Amino acid sequence: MELTSHQFKSVSSAKLKDVKLQKALYKAKDGFVVPRAKVVADLDNFEEIRQAAADVRDHGLAHLDVYLEEWEKQAQAAGTIVHWAESYEELNALVVKIAQDNQVKKIIKSKSMVGEETGLNQYVEGHGIEVKETDLGEYIIQQAGEHPSHIIAPATHKSKDDVADLFAEKHQRPRLDDAEKLTHEAREILRPHFLDADMGITGANFMIAETGSTVIVTNEGNGRMTTTMPRVHVAISSIEKCIPTLDDFALMMRLLPRSATGQVISNYVSMTTGPKRAKDNDGPVEFHVIILDVGRTRVLGSDLREALRCIRCGACMNHCPVYQNVGGHAYGWVYPGPIGSVLTPAYNGIENAIDLPNAATLCNQCGVVCPVKIPLPDLMRKLREKQYERNLKSSAEKWSLRLWAYLALRPKLYSIVTRIMARVGKLLGGDSRRINHMLFGGKDWTRHRDLPAPRGRTFRDIYLNRNKTTNR
Amino acid sequence: MRVGLFVTCVADLMRPSIGLAAVKLLERADCEVVFPENQTCCGQPAYNAGDRLTAQQLARKVISEFADVDYIVIPSGSCAGMIKTHYEELLSDLPEYRVKAQWLAARTYELTDFLVNVVDMDSFDTTFQGTIAYHDSCAGLRELNIKEQPRKLLSHLAHVDLKEMAGAEQCCGFGGTFSVKYGDISSRIVDLKCDDLEATEVDALVLGDLGCMLNIEGKLRRRGNHKTKVLHIAEVLTGLVGEETE
Ligand code: SF4
Numbered sequence: 154m155e156l157t158s159h160q161f162k163s164v165s166s167a168k169l170k171d172v173k174l175q176k177a178l179y180k181a182k183d184g185f186v187v188p189r190a191k192v193v194a195d196l197d198n199f200e201e202i203r204q205a206a207a208d209v210r211d212h213g214l215a216h217l218d219v220y221l222e223e224w225e226k227q228a229q230a231a232g233t234i235v236h237w238a239e240s241y242e243e244l245n246a247l248v249v250k251i252a253q254d255n256q257v258k259k260i261i262k263s264k265s266m267v268g269e270e271t272g273l274n275q276y277v278e279g280h281g282i283e284v285k286e287t288d289l290g291e292y293i294i295q296q297a298g299e300h301p302s303h304i305i306a307p308a309t310h311k312s313k314d315d316v317a318d319l320f321a322e323k324h325q326r327p328r329l330d331d332a333e334k335l336t337h338e339a340r341e342i343l344r345p346h347f348l349d350a351d352m353g354i355t356g357a358n359f360m361i362a363e364t365g366s367t368v369i370v371t372n373e374g375n376g377r378m379t380t381t382m383p384r385v386h387v388a389i390s391s392i393e394k395c396i397p398t399l400d401d402f403a404l405m406m407r408l409l410p411r412s413a414t415g416q417v418i419s420n421y422v423s424m425t426t427g428p429k430r431a432k433d434n435d436g437p438v439e440f441h442v443i444i445l446d447v448g449r450t451r452v453l454g455s456d457l458r459e460a461l462r463c464i465r466c467g468a469c470m471n472h473c474p475v476y477q478n479v480g481g482h483a484y485g486w487v488y489p490g491p492i493g494s495v496l497t498p499a500y501n502g503i504e505n506a507i508d509l510p511n512a513a514t515l516c517n518q519c520g521v522v523c524p525v526k527i528p529l530p531d532l533m534r535k536l537r538e539k540q541y542e543r544n545l546k547s548s549a550e551k552w553s554l555r556l557w558a559y560l561a562l563r564p565k566l567y568s569i570v571t572r573i574m575a576r577v578g579k580l581l582g583g584d585s586r587r588i589n590h591m592l593f594g595g596k597d598w599t600r601h602r603d604l605p606a607p608r609g610r611t612f613r614d615i616y617l618n619r620n621k622t623t624n625r
Numbered sequence: 626m627r628v629g630l631f632v633t634c635v636a637d638l639m640r641p642s643i644g645l646a647a648v649k650l651l652e653r654a655d656c657e658v659v660f661p662e663n664q665t666c667c668g669q670p671a672y673n674a675g676d677r678l679t680a681q682q683l684a685r686k687v688i689s690e691f692a693d694v695d696y697i698v699i700p701s702g703s704c705a706g707m708i709k710t711h712y713e714e715l716l717s718d719l720p721e722y723r724v725k726a727q728w729l730a731a732r733t734y735e736l737t738d739f740l741v742n743v744v745d746m747d748s749f750d751t752t753f754q755g756t757i758a759y760h761d762s763c764a765g766l767r768e769l770n771i772k773e774q775p776r777k778l779l780s781h782l783a784h785v786d787l788k789e790m791a792g793a794e795q796c797c798g799f800g801g802t803f804s805v806k807y808g809d810i811s812s813r814i815v816d817l818k819c820d821d822l823e824a825t826e827v828d829a830l831v832l833g834d835l836g837c838m839l840n841i842e843g844k845l846r847r848r849g850n851h852k853t854k855v856l857h858i859a860e861v862l863t864g865l866v867g868e869e870t871e
Contacts, residue, residue: 514800515800537674564662613662
């Protein structure tokens with residue numbers, strides 16, 4: 154997917170003014186935050202489970218080479234054909250090759266964020282093969298020619314009305330305005346595609362080393378059909394999704410649906426271990442897994458490693474005050490919100506996503522909900538440090554920081570300057586005691602709000618003076 | 626006990642009444658208050674901007690200034706959080722300071738946390754009265770677990786009625802330089818905070834952090850709300866509000 158994170162500022166400003174989007178975001182926020190809070194409160198040991206999950210992920214990542222080899226061995230033993238891809242192009246080309254080798258005309262696809270990274274649909278369609286997204290949200294996005302704005306709810310930026318208009322136009326049918334009816338219409342349109350597709354593509358939430366399985370966690374049933382109905386099934390994933398054992402998977406499943414949608418368990422959990430065996434009633438004749446490593450190994454060896462624990466639940470964005478107001482598209486790449494603000498620069502180069510780690514209040518609403526305890530604000534701060542080291546900060550920011558630091562390290566001078574500022578500030582505030590117009594950096598403050606004026610004297614002056622008087 | 630007051634750069638310059646109120650509370654609790662005169666800033670702005678070196682210099686400065694106190698008390702969750710939860714990491718590559726940072730962290734308390742959990746203060750001399758809402762500032766809440774402490778203190782005030790506001794734990798959108806670098810996003814977030822506050826219909830919003838205070842008060846006034854006060858909890862607990870201190 155094309156990276157547009159450098160436009161964060163202008164895009165986010167536009168998104169703030171988009172009334173329809175704001176409504177959709179507001180609705181989505183409550184839809185995620187409230188149910189999650191409820192199911193988390195129902196557990197009496199949520200914090201312990203989170204810690205255990207973080208530990209499992211850390212252990213798996215520390216020995217990732219071992220577990221990936223184990224996974225490959227088990228998968229091959231079950232008849233899975235395993236491929237490794239070190240670039241987006243390589244992954245896309247592998248998919249097309251598998252399709253061509255099998256004379257595939259039509260592909261049905263269930264949601265894959267790795268596929269979004271590589272721009273898979275466009276590539277495959279460019280080779281004359283039809284791709285149908287079958288997850289309702291993804292289907293909507295595909296019809297609209299857009300990108301997902303959320304990792305588990307790709308069309309969350311769209312209102313029901315948007316979808317009604319879109320379906321009426323694309324399906325050439327009378328406009329419906331009931332969500333359930335719209336869903337039925339999509340189902341009706343998609344059903345024949347499931348039946349005549351030659352190949353299914355899914356992502357994989359996890360790869361389990363112990364069994365050589367891939368797993369998808371879904372709610373709509375389209376994923377189950379995609380893994381079982383077509384002749385060929387291709388699962389695409391990335392190296393960090395590998396976890397050691399089935400027990401570890403059970404642990405993750407205590408957290409993933411709860412953190413994602415506030416469900417105790419998702420409607421479907423589909424585990425695929427090899428293609429259809431002789432005694433099986435259904436399943437693909439051929440099962441391929443393509444495992445991507447773009448950026449992951451580099452991050453694994455860096456101080457951003459904790460970001461690789463991510464199980465893509467979306468909780469960090471659902472709870473992020475910035476995401477809640479600008480939506481996912483502003484972030485300009487596949488992963489929005491706090492985890493996106495870490496992964497986007499980590500995978501695409503720090504210099505290509507300067508705004509993202511800075512466009513955060515560091516409130517840690519993300520860190521406390523992350524089911525695998527990724528210290529997202531700390532990672533964003535580390536990225537800021539890297540920007541600073543590489544001189545990627547704006548000169549205005551750098552110089553104001555330098556000036557401030559110069560003073561803060563010279564207490565005598567500092568006390569004089571602040572004494573003057575307190576007096577001048579009081580004068581500027583006047584009777585209303587608020588400053589509504591400042592210059593330079595302050596301009597960006599007073600453009601949006603007043604500044605309560607200083608009171609004329611610093612605490613230091615009042616206190617030291619008071620003590621002098623009482624001591625006398 | 627000797628208690629060092631770290632008043633914070635914002636209270637020092639913008640709202641000295643908070644510092645005076647903190648002193649009054651500590652003295653009422655029979656603490657010997659010391660105010661190291663050379664204190665300036667905890668270094669958080671540099672730390673969050675990625676300027677580690679400057680942040681380290683300021684952290685070392687704070688460490689040396691508060692070397693001889695039993696406790697260091699701070700009327701701000703975010704500065705206390707900086708010292709308590711970030712100094713050790715910040716100074717991790719300077720072994721001799723790392724230990725000192727741990728020492729300091731163990732002795733550092735956010736004001737309400739200190740009043741409840743160290744001196745267990747339960748009576749106050751204040752003229753303040755009215756209905757209030759409490760905003761749980763991010764660093765205090767999520768770094769230091771400051772939630773019950775201010776509520777407990779406020780419950781001792783006979784003429785103060787706390788009404789919990791919706792979204793009390795939601796960030797106000799300040800975020801230090803975020804508030805100016807991404808001013809329109811910050812502005813939207815604080816607007817929502819003001820909406821929640823105004824829906825609660827109280828005389829004052831009370832909080833324990835300074836950035837949020839300037840941000841929320843500044844936004845309320847810009848929206849034309851000149852009625853709802855925005856006060857630091859120390860001001861409420863002592864009645865030292867605004868001009869009386871000057
Ligand atoms: S970073 Fe944590 S909260 Fe965010 S999507 Fe990943 S696992 Fe979920």
